[in-house]
Amino acid sequence: xxxxxxxxxxDLTPLKRLExxxxxxxxxxxxxxxxxxxxxxxxxxxxxxxxxxxDTTSSPLNLLEACRRLREVSxxxxxxxxxxxxEKLRSLELxxxxxxxxxxxxxxxxxxxxxxxxxxxRETVEPRLSIYSGPGIWVNFDTHEVGIGDKVxxxxxxxxxxxxxxxxxxxxxxxHEQLQEAISVSLSRPNRGxxxxxxxxxxxxxxxxxxxxxxxxxxxxxxYSFSPEGEWEGDT
Numbered sequence: 001x002x003x004x005x006x007x008x009x010x011d012l013t014p015l016k017r018l019e020x021x022x023x024x025x026x027x028x029x030x031x032x033x034x035x036x037x038x039x040x041x042x043x044x045x046x047x048x049x050x051x052x053x054x055d056t057t058s059s060p061l062n063l064l065e066a067c068r069r070l071r072e073v074s075x076x077x078x079x080x081x082x083x084x085x086x087e088k089l090r091s092l093e094l095x096x097x098x099x100x101x102x103x104x105x106x107x108x109x110x111x112x113x114x115x116x117x118x119x120x121x122r123e124t125v126e127p128r129l130s131i132y133s134g135p136g137i138w139v140n141f142d143t144h145e146v147g148i149g150d151k152v153x154x155x156x157x158x159x160x161x162x163x164x165x166x167x168x169x170x171x172x173x174x175x176h177e178q179l180q181e182a183i184s185v186s187l188s189r190p191n192r193g194x195x196x197x198x199x200x201x202x203x204x205x206x207x208x209x210x211x212x213x214x215x216x217x218x219x220x221x222x223x224y225s226f227s228p229e230g231e232w233e234g235d236t
Contacts, residue, residue, distance in 0.1 A: 003117060004028045006045060008038045008070075009053030010061035014102075015081075018051070021106060035066050039133040042074055044170065048117055052096075053081045064090055071095030073131040077116045079109070132167050137206060137215065139167055146206065153205045158183045162198050163206070166216060166226035175223040199224060 005027050007015050022029050030045045032038035041047070050070060054063030063080055064087065070078060071094060080099040082088035088099040098112050132139045138147045144160045146153050155163065165182035166174065180190045183198055203210040217225050 003049070004030065004045060004047040005113075006030045006032060006038065006041055006047035006050045007053070008032045008035075008050060008061070008066060010034060011053075015051075015053055018104070018106070018109070021110070025110070034061065035069060036133075036135050038066060038070060039073065042070065042076065043132055047076060048120070049077045049079065049113060051079045051081065051113075052091075054083050054087055054091075063087060064094055067091045067096050068094045069133075073133060077120055079112065079116070134170075136208075139163065148206050155202070155205065158187060159198060159202055159205070162195075163202055166224065170226045173219045173222050173225050179223060 003026075005022055007019060007029060008031075009015060010033050019029050019031070030041050030047060032041045038050070038052075042050070052063055052066050052070070053061075063082065067078060067080055070076075077098075078096045080088065080091040080096045081102055081104065082091060082099055083102055085101065088101055091099050097116055100109055100112070130140065130142045132141070136149060139145075141164060144155070144157075146155055146160070146163065162179060162183050165179065176192050176195060180192070180195050183190050183195065187194065199216060200210075203213050203216055207213045207215055215226060217227050219225055
């Protein structure tokens with residue numbers, strides 16, 4: 001079995017036993033402690049099912065907001081773990097496929113998970129997300145819209161193809177040749193000089209400080225990488 005489960009909750013201590021049980025049953029388990037992390041994991045970890053835990057006394061994560069946002073960008077099945085009946089019903093209205101009240105009946109949860117995944121195994125679930133959302137930036141691959149904070153920025157077709165390629169391969173070092181191929185959709189014979197121009201224009205549009213980029217990172221002598229976590233990985 002190679003089923004990947006994403007556990008979402010800012011206080012995952014109550015889910016520790018669930019994580020142990022899932023691993024014992026052969027599931028691969030990823031964890032996200034915030035909505036931003038959950039969106040990032042959804043994009044790159046590609047889980048078959050998500051379990052979202054609602055608020056506890058020490059947890060600021062809003063279950064209903066997380067459910068709504070995750071459902072906006074993906075059809076991956078969602079099970080919510082709710083603290084009360086009202087929250088449970090509301091999460092179902094916002095797109096959750098199933099919901100259980102805490103304290104959990106572990107065997108019931110496992111049975112519901114298995115039923116959901118059997119159903120989705122027979123259905124077509126999108127292989128790639130239509131929307132990417134990370135800290136401070138979102139990209140709609142269908143409409144070619146890009147948002148920085150609460151502002152939508154305009155990109156040329158070549159700029160968008162370049163950004164899409166970077167985002168879909170986030171965290172990887174992409175060579176100059178790979179990136180030139182990405183913008184060849186819009187240009188017949190791109191070269192390294194044109195690529196640098198595109199990178200410079202993209203940075204001016206999406207970076208908080210284009211002179212000190214935190215999203216599109218230069219990998220000296222190799223190429224570039226996209227780092228939505230804002231980690232410094234090279235020189236500009």
